[in-house]
Amino acid sequence: MVRFDANKHNLRRKTIDAIQLLDIPVVEDVRGNLGIIQSGFLPFEFKRVYYLFDVPSSAFRGGHSHIDQQEVLIALSGSFEVTVNDxxxxxxxxxxxxxIGLLIPTGIWRELENFSSGAVCLVLASDVYKEEDYIRDYDEFLRSKK
Known part of the structure; x- marks a missing residue:
C-alpha cells in the first residue's frame, strides 16, 4: 500500500461542507431533454469519464478516498445511495x-450502495486512473485526517 504525507496533501481540511449537489444545465424539449456538462461548468477539468452499470442491488462500490482527485457522480438512470465521510x-x-451531480472533493471517503435495477452511475474525474491516488483502507484514511 502506498504511504503519503497527509500534511502535504491537506487532507485534513476537506470536510463534509465541501461536498455539493450540482444542478446540471438542461435543455428541455418535447422530444427529450438534453443535459449539458462542458468545460468550465465543474470546479475542475475532467480527464476521465467512466460509468457503473449492472450493479447488483446488494453490491457495494467505492469504499475509498482520493488524495488528489475530485469527482462528480451522476445517476444517469435509476438510483443509488452515496455515503460520504470526512x-x-x-x-x-x-x-x-x-x-443532479454530487461533487466529491479530495480527502472524502465514499461508499455507493442500494443500486436500483437499471441504475447507471456516471463519474467525471479530475484525473486519469492512478492507483497511488487511492486510499482503500478506512483506518489509513482516518489516520490521514489527524
Missing amino acids: GSEEKRYLLNKPN
Whole structure:
C-alpha cells in the first residue's frame, strides 16, 4: 500500500461542507431533454469519464478516498445511495435524477450502495486512473485526517 504525507496533501481540511449537489444545465424539449456538462461548468477539468452499470442491488462500490482527485457522480438512470465521510462526520445522498451531480472533493471517503435495477452511475474525474491516488483502507484514511 502506498504511504503519503497527509500534511502535504491537506487532507485534513476537506470536510463534509465541501461536498455539493450540482444542478446540471438542461435543455428541455418535447422530444427529450438534453443535459449539458462542458468545460468550465465543474470546479475542475475532467480527464476521465467512466460509468457503473449492472450493479447488483446488494453490491457495494467505492469504499475509498482520493488524495488528489475530485469527482462528480451522476445517476444517469435509476438510483443509488452515496455515503460520504470526512473522518468525523458522515452524510448520505440519494442520487436519482440525471440533472443532479454530487461533487466529491479530495480527502472524502465514499461508499455507493442500494443500486436500483437499471441504475447507471456516471463519474467525471479530475484525473486519469492512478492507483497511488487511492486510499482503500478506512483506518489509513482516518489516520490521514489527524
